[in-house]
Amino acid sequence: MTTQTLLIELGTEELPPKSLKELAQTFLAQIESQINDASLSYESAVWFASPRRLAVKIEQLQENQEDKVVEKRGPSVTVAFDENGAASKAAEGWARSNGITVDQADRIKTDKGEWLLHKATVKGESIQSLLPKMVQQAINKLPIPKPMRWGSTRTQFIRPAHTLTMLFGREVINGEVLEVQSDRLSQGHRFHSEGLVSIEHADDYEKTLSSAYVMVDYNERQQVIKQQIEKAAQELGGNALVDQPLLDEVTALVEWPVTLIGDFDQSFLAVPAEPLIYSMKDHQKYFPVMDDNGKLLNKFIFVSNIESKDPAQVISGNEKVIRPRLADAEFFFKTDKKQPLEARLSSLESVLFQKQLGTLKDKSERIAALSQFIASLINENTEQAYRAGLLSKADLMTEMVLEFPQVQGTMGKYYAIHDGEDASIAQALEDQYRPRFAGDNLPEANIGCAVAIADKIDTLVGIFGINQAPKGDKDPFALRRAAIGLIRIIIEKSLSIDVTALIEHSIALYGDKLTNDNVINDVNEFVLGRYRAFYQEQNISVDIIQAVLAKASTAPLDFDQRVKAVAHFKGLEEATTLAAANKRVGNILAKFDGQLLDDVNADLASEDAEKALISDVEAVEKETAPLIANKEYQAVLNALAKLKTPIDNFFDGVMVMADDEAVKVNRLTLLAKIRSQFLNVADISLLQ
Amino acid sequence: MSTFDIKTFQGLILQLQDYWSRQGCVIIQPLDLEVGAGTFHPMTFLRAIGPEPMSSAYVQPCRRPTDGRYGENPNRLQHYYQFQVMLKPSPKNIQELYLNSLKELGIDPLVHDIRFVEDNWESPTLGAWGLGWEIWLNGMEITQFTYFQQVGGLECAPVTGEITYGLERLAMYIQNVDSIYDLVWTDGPMGKVLYRDVFHQNEVEQSTYNFEHADVPALFAQFDHCEKESQKLIEHGLPLPAYEQVMKASHAFNLLDARHAISVTERQRYILRVRALSKACAEAYYEAREKLGFPLCANATNKGDK
Numbered sequence: 001m002t003t004q005t006l007l008i009e010l011g012t013e014e015l016p017p018k019s020l021k022e023l024a025q026t027f028l029a030q031i032e033s034q035i036n037d038a039s040l041s042y043e044s045a046v047w048f049a050s051p052r053r054l055a056v057k058i059e060q061l062q063e064n065q066e067d068k069v070v071e072k073r074g075p076s077v078t079v080a081f082d083e084n085g086a087a088s089k090a091a092e093g094w095a096r097s098n099g100i101t102v103d104q105a106d107r108i109k110t111d112k113g114e115w116l117l118h119k120a121t122v123k124g125e126s127i128q129s130l131l132p133k134m135v136q137q138a139i140n141k142l143p144i145p146k147p148m149r150w151g152s153t154r155t156q157f158i159r160p161a162h163t164l165t166m167l168f169g170r171e172v173i174n175g176e177v178l179e180v181q182s183d184r185l186s187q188g189h190r191f192h193s194e195g196l197v198s199i200e201h202a203d204d205y206e207k208t209l210s211s212a213y214v215m216v217d218y219n220e221r222q223q224v225i226k227q228q229i230e231k232a233a234q235e236l237g238g239n240a241l242v243d244q245p246l247l248d249e250v251t252a253l254v255e256w257p258v259t260l261i262g263d264f265d266q267s268f269l270a271v272p273a274e275p276l277i278y279s280m281k282d283h284q285k286y287f288p289v290m291d292d293n294g295k296l297l298n299k300f301i302f303v304s305n306i307e308s309k310d311p312a313q314v315i316s317g318n319e320k321v322i323r324p325r326l327a328d329a330e331f332f333f334k335t336d337k338k339q340p341l342e343a344r345l346s347s348l349e350s351v352l353f354q355k356q357l358g359t360l361k362d363k364s365e366r367i368a369a370l371s372q373f374i375a376s377l378i379n380e381n382t383e384q385a386y387r388a389g390l391l392s393k394a395d396l397m398t399e400m401v402l403e404f405p406q407v408q409g410t411m412g413k414y415y416a417i418h419d420g421e422d423a424s425i426a427q428a429l430e431d432q433y434r435p436r437f438a439g440d441n442l443p444e445a446n447i448g449c450a451v452a453i454a455d456k457i458d459t460l461v462g463i464f465g466i467n468q469a470p471k472g473d474k475d476p477f478a479l480r481r482a483a484i485g486l487i488r489i490i491i492e493k494s495l496s497i498d499v500t501a502l503i504e505h506s507i508a509l510y511g512d513k514l515t516n517d518n519v520i521n522d523v524n525e526f527v528l529g530r531y532r533a534f535y536q537e538q539n540i541s542v543d544i545i546q547a548v549l550a551k552a553s554t555a556p557l558d559f560d561q562r563v564k565a566v567a568h569f570k571g572l573e574e575a576t577t578l579a580a581a582n583k584r585v586g587n588i589l590a591k592f593d594g595q596l597l598d599d600v601n602a603d604l605a606s607e608d609a610e611k612a613l614i615s616d617v618e619a620v621e622k623e624t625a626p627l628i629a630n631k632e633y634q635a636v637l638n639a640l641a642k643l644k645t646p647i648d649n650f651f652d653g654v655m656v657m658a659d660d661e662a663v664k665v666n667r668l669t670l671l672a673k674i675r676s677q678f679l680n681v682a683d684i685s686l687l688q
Numbered sequence: 689m690s691t692f693d694i695k696t697f698q699g700l701i702l703q704l705q706d707y708w709s710r711q712g713c714v715i716i717q718p719l720d721l722e723v724g725a726g727t728f729h730p731m732t733f734l735r736a737i738g739p740e741p742m743s744s745a746y747v748q749p750c751r752r753p754t755d756g757r758y759g760e761n762p763n764r765l766q767h768y769y770q771f772q773v774m775l776k777p778s779p780k781n782i783q784e785l786y787l788n789s790l791k792e793l794g795i796d797p798l799v800h801d802i803r804f805v806e807d808n809w810e811s812p813t814l815g816a817w818g819l820g821w822e823i824w825l826n827g828m829e830i831t832q833f834t835y836f837q838q839v840g841g842l843e844c845a846p847v848t849g850e851i852t853y854g855l856e857r858l859a860m861y862i863q864n865v866d867s868i869y870d871l872v873w874t875d876g877p878m879g880k881v882l883y884r885d886v887f888h889q890n891e892v893e894q895s896t897y898n899f900e901h902a903d904v905p906a907l908f909a910q911f912d913h914c915e916k917e918s919q920k921l922i923e924h925g926l927p928l929p930a931y932e933q934v935m936k937a938s939h940a941f942n943l944l945d946a947r948h949a950i951s952v953t954e955r956q957r958y959i960l961r962v963r964a965l966s967k968a969c970a971e972a973y974y975e976a977r978e979k980l981g982f983p984l985c986a987n988a989t990n991k992g993d994k
Contacts, residue, residue: 014805014806014821149847150847150849151777151779151846191802192798253803304801306800309798324762324763
């Protein structure tokens with residue numbers, strides 16, 4: 001069996017950096033799955049990616065598919081021959097289509113009869129003939145949100161394609177994709193390498209490209225960049241702020257990383273660090289540097305794509321770009337401070353939150369009132385909560401936030417401190433948007449929680465209130481994120497808050513603006529619908545959430561306590577039997593359309609198992625009553641677990657559907673009582 | 689490599705014109721109407737429509753009333769220049785052609801860090817979008833590079849490649865100055881003239897006009913008038929004059945914007961009105977060229993494939 005290394009590289013114009021990695025990984029996955037489908041064996045498969053290429057290398061790939069014997073069944077012998085033993089038309093036609101004569105056909109006998117049979121040998125195909133189609137298919141399946149055309153081509157891709165390198169060992173595999181003919185040629189570095197470079201053997205790929213100043217291995221390149229950044233930061237006596245998305249983007253923007261250091265005027269450090277960091281990271285893709293105390297330094301690290309003949313020019317060029325941006329931030333900070341946040345409230349009247357729901361001024365006032373209400377529920381300072389709510393959107397009117405929207409809230413905090421607002425109010429202004437994404441920090445203090453919850457409830461109620469619930473992936477007001485944030489804050493901060501109460505309060509604040517009469521229910525259901533996503537991150541299985549959802553508690557903390565209790569219960573050895581018993585009881589009760597008794601009548605019990613169960617249920621009921629009142633759900637379920645054996649004995653020894661109607665109804669009443677005991681916590685029958 | 693004195697603003701323009709002229713572009717002159725970008729010039733907007741090939745290059749003065757800073761900001765102007773190149777169909781080596789133009793401006797790619805950074809373009813008023821990059825020179829954006837995919841709501845086939853140089857920025861880099869106003873416009877036998885000498889007063893006065901004096905009711909009326917006029921001209925099968933009315937309406941809208949006369953919600957409606965006009969012009973232009981039998985397609989066969 002011949003094996004060789006296979007190399008496929010598609011050379012393009014600069015690919016979108018944020019999708020580069022995914023493109024390359026999908027390209028590999030697609031090629032691999034087709035090679036597997038073709039039953040070709042190989043040792044290993046890797047992907048490569050740089051701004052101007054996607055590539056895949058398969059090592060020790062089998063060159064030819066094995067030959068295969070395919071059995072093709074013909075007409076049955078009774079149909080194939082007439083009484084004289086002469087072949088029928090059907091038999092001859094079948095033989096011809098298989099390229100044989102009827103005499104040459106084999107026979108196959110089963111208990112149902114005998115048929116003509118042809119064992120055809122299908123010659124295995126070679127990678128040379130299979131590959132062009134595979135590559136075309138793989139390219140068709142790449143995730144490209146906006147495909148484009150170029151020149152006069154009719155083919156579409158994410159960016160124009162220029163080279164196609166397909167090598168099996170030393171040999172070029174012939175093919176055409178995206179109107180590009182395959183060859184052994186590949187694009188080197190745009191400036192350090194002239195013309196195309198020739199790759200002699202698929203094994204030489206990385207080496208040849210490296211000599212043309214392209215580090216094709218994305219992960220290796222990222223490691224190199226990381227080390228260079230760390231080294232540069234060390235030189236500066238600080239730590240670089242390296243977050244993964246930015247590192248990925250930078251890795252996807254260079255083929256030959258050369259890390260350099262620039263600096264800016266010390267005086268800019270008088271501006272809060274956040275907008276400076278944003279303008280370095282977001283606009284310029286620079287890595288900011290902090291000292292050991294987390295204070296921003298007047299330095300930045302950036303990654304160029306060239307071993308410049310004069311790096312000083314590259315550095316001074318980059319410094320020149322960042323300077324006016326930082327100067328803008330400084331100017332905004334100075335100008336903004338001249339006007340206190342409070343004075344900006346009236347200007348919020350000119351900005352719409354949503355057409356039917358009024359301006360940001362209206363929203364601020366609602367948030368203030370709602371924050372105050374929430375503060376009263378969680379024993380916080382209501383005046384401060386009101387004030388923080390009222391000022392919450394004022395920073396949106398500052399020059400700084402207009403220029404750097406990502407620092408909303410954070411700038412509110414700085415300006416509030418400058419205005420002499422109470423520190424906890426200032427902190428709440430920053431906290432209101434938290435959590436901004438999955439895994440983000442929660443508000444630091446409870447005033448911030450109040451404002452954050454108020455903002456989210458106001459948006460949820462308002463948008464649902466005018467019937468603009470999110471549809472599919474259209475969620476322009478980010479309601480899903482708001483709802484999950486709401487759940488997280490209430491649960492993780494252990495706040496005793498019922499969402500229904502918040503919704504009702506919020507509706508009142510909207511006055512006559514809402515048109516949806518069903519808004520309480522709609523918002524509650526929407527919030528309940530988010531628990532799955534919330535708990536999946538904590539590895540809590542869906543059936544547990546469904547069991548608790550059946551109770552539809554609208555107090556998130558209570559919901560969480562039930563989930564924890566059921567999760568614990570599910571781990572008990574009694575759980576499986578009791579879940580099944582609950583299900584059985586549920587089914588029996590569903591089929592019964594008569595009237596149950598108000599309570600079980602012990603005098604009607606005749607069987608021992610029945611009597612035992614009645615008294616056990618009574619005992620458990622006494623035990624759980626105070627536990628339920630205290631929401632000690634785990635203890636409730638532990639107590640109920642004790643019913644396993646009596647329930648088992650009951651079902652084993654007692655006929656529920658007794659002939660005597662009174663006895664039957666009494667037994668059903670007993671079962672209903674047990675079921676409702678469990679339902680105090682969750683619908684255990686849904687556990688799997 | 690440069691033939692002209694690229695250390696002056698006009699030398700830079702001459703060098704670019706000379707370079708693109710040598711590549712075979714029609715060197716056209718600026719449009720004599722107020723526009724916000726070189727893309728509005730009919731040589732780009734209309735010529736990008738339909739199958740006929742065309743390649744041209746031109747300087748286009750651009751007006752963006754809201755960017756006025758009364759001559760006080762060293763980086764922002766309400767009137768500035770773009771150098772626009774459009775190549776249809778976009779040649780295979782369009783990136784190399786562009787990079788060679790930078791070399792002619794004395795920019796050595798082995799010294800400077802030149803990068804193509806993803807930046808996709810969309811013009812809601814023109815019903816147009818495209819994919820491409822901004823080009824970074826040591827981190828500074830100096831050019832916008834776009835493969836048009838749709839113009840006036842029509843699919844582009846073949847595709848036009850558009851290269852838009854920000855002339856002032858590029859000149860500031862080449863001349864190593866920190867303020868637009870310090871740019872040397874020319875330095876010849878009649879002495880040195882700065883950008884400040886040519887345009888500073890204009891920035892002060894036009895900013896004052898844009899922000900303080902532009903007659904709001906008259907501009908609203910003008911917008912409505914241009915819209916009606918454009919629609920009428922479309923009915924008469926006159927896409928070129930109809931399109932001029934679109935540009936006039938668009939400029940009136942920009943001035944109203946500078947006067948803060950259009951609310952956030954109204955804004956979107958005005959944009960859609962201009963877009964409807966652009967689309968109608970694009971369609972009428974296509975039909976008009978089709979009636980003529982797309983004459984430039986016939987010429988293309990003896991041009992050869994670039």
